């Protein structure tokens with residue numbers, strides 16, 4: 001493989017050539033001065049940490065909330081068997097420490113979304129952020145931090161053979177949320193509970209309904225009346241609700257440890273209910289399975305034989321089952337039934353033990369739920385769900401699967417490929433060098449001052465298969481923010497700092513600031529018409545703090561009375577839009593009290609007993625006519641044109657851009673010279689479908705159309721011939 005992968009010399013990324021030229025020492029010292037945050041020390045994170053350390057970045061802080069698991073060892077190469085159960089971040093850092101002693105490494109075990117540990121000041125110390133995460137929520141959070149702090153973010157993700165990297169510069173390029181991300185697929189309740197037709201429907205039933213109902217006391221989800229039943233038939237909805245209640249009463253048999261319930265009997269009741277009685281009731285609903293029914297008659301169920309259930313249980317009372325079953329084979333229905341009975345036994349005992357421990361515990365808190373959680377790596381829970389799903393599949397004429405296959409589906413597992421992680425981490429570390437050059441003179445050509453022109457999104461070929469272009473990795477230039485993005489475009493963001501006076505009276509001076517002080521500052525700084533023209537909401541508590549009709553809190557202190565503290569987000573809305581003929585985006589201010597705990601190097605320069613508002617330039621005033629235009633005239637917005645499949649990237653867009661640095665007013669996008677651009681047909685087909693969990697999503701609008709791309713853009717071509 002390695003021999004087969006050769007890089008064409010002419011396509012070696014420009015960035016590497018740049019480091020070879022005369023400016024090397026200048027660039028290297030910049031790299032040495034850079035302090036970056038790496039979030040995630042898993043599959044991509046381990047590779048990336050190694051790359052970044054080898055590049056000799058000055059300081060790298062690594063955050064991961066998790067500890068090392070056996071299943072990580074096949075690809076997270078910084079970890080050994082002896083490291084199992086140790087924190088990923090500290091262990092990864094220890095493993096790379098000796099690669100070069102010039103890089104300062106700091107590890108944290110914690111959730112990056114925990115504002116108590118990772119305050120905004122803490123985020124603010126870094127030059128840029130690098131994500132190596134595996135979930136949308138955390139990715140979105142870091143993205144938001146990058147917007148509040150105006151810090152660049154390098155995003156990356158892999159899903160099996162697919163991988164991508166995306167550099168993001170707040171206000172200049174798309175942010176993580178500029179494109180909608182596909183959410184994990186959900187199914188209507190009635191498909192899962194009444195008319196399954198695929199193995200996944202039975203697996204979801206076993207995992208999210210049956211297992212939860214039996215081994216957890218939380219029934220809030222099932223009792224929620226707002227379910228998407230996917231059916232309007234009142235009989236069917238009634239049946240689904242009854243079925244749930246009956247299962248709950250079966251759970252009582254399990255939990256009732258005072259009477260010495262016979263576990264075999266409970267399992268017999270359970271099997272009879274699930275696979276005989278419930279199925280008969282289902283068949284009695286005429287609308288479900290007749291010739292005109294919406295469901296697939298191919299999957300019309302037949303109840304399991306009651307005799308089979310009784311015989312199997314009776315036989316197992318006499319002989320224990322010694323048959324060795326392989327997890328990657330498809331078991332027949334008898335074996336599934338036997339194994340279901342065995343694991344149900346084990347789980348009922350486990351659940352009873354947990355209950356008795358909880359009730360004997362001194363700190364017994366009734367609100368504490370006792371539950372067994374489904375975990376794909378907990379063999380009992382996995383086999384219970386898998387065999388129950390297979391029994392249901394059998395009843396509904398759906399193919400039965402191996403335990404191994406069900407593990408992949410129930411655990412939402414897409415096998416992680418170490419090579420993809422390594423490639424993506426490599427691309428990410430190369431791309432990080434481009435961040436360094438954005439405001440420097442790394443390139444001596446005309447691009448020097450254009451922050452974004454050197455930045456590219458990169459994708460691997462889908463499923464590792466080369467398309468017509470014969471390229472394994474393809475790059476496309478980053479694009480401008482989506483004007484409708486709720487994170488970066490429809491709301492402005494910044495830090496609201498309340499700073500100490502530096503004379504030890506800090507806390508007092510902060511505490512004396514009242515709401516009207518804040519309002520005065522806002523009005524004078526941002527040019528709102530007057531105090532009555534704005535409203536202020538505390539987003540964290542959903543409280544209205546001020547508007548023209550509510551001035552009761554004006555004399556209340558922000559910190560003591562209104563309990564605004566670090567991490568609160570205040571939403572300032574210009575209510576005066578119509579009267580003043582102005583059009584202003586809402587402003588979100590992240591509240592921050594500057595105190596002595598801030599790392600001395602990163603204290604804001606202004607240390608006064610005052611309010612420091614971000615340098616948001618007053619927005620351009622627009623007459624009502626123009627405002628209407630912006631709202632109505634969709635042609636001003638980049639749009640994917642369904643008909644001709646071409647995206648109109650209109651550089652003449654009149655964008656309203658906020659500038660936290662205070663050095664740019666409107667975004668000055670240099671119109672690319674016509675001669676410098678080519679129409680570049682896009683490299684992904686319609687089927688591009690990358691996991692929602694990993695958050696990988698090629699920019700959807702671009703995937704089907706054509707995009708305009710600079711001739712200077714370089715593809716990294718890996719020649720597989």
Ligand SMILES: Nc1ncnc2c1ncn2[C@@H]1O[C@H](COP(=O)(O)OP(=O)(O)OP(=O)(O)O)[C@@H](O)[C@H]1O
Nearest residue numbers: 040041042043063064065066110111112133134138
């Ligand atoms: N909110 C978060 N804060 C800190 N670290 C996080 C957060 N969310 C995810 N992570 C970390 O990001 C890393 C992602 O790595 P990866 O995709 O390889 O997942 P994994 O959990 O190591 O592997 P798998 O999910 O395949 O078992 C994990 O180590 C995970 O702990």
Ligand SMILES: [Zn+2]
Nearest residue numbers: 175178485488
């Ligand atoms: Zn955005």
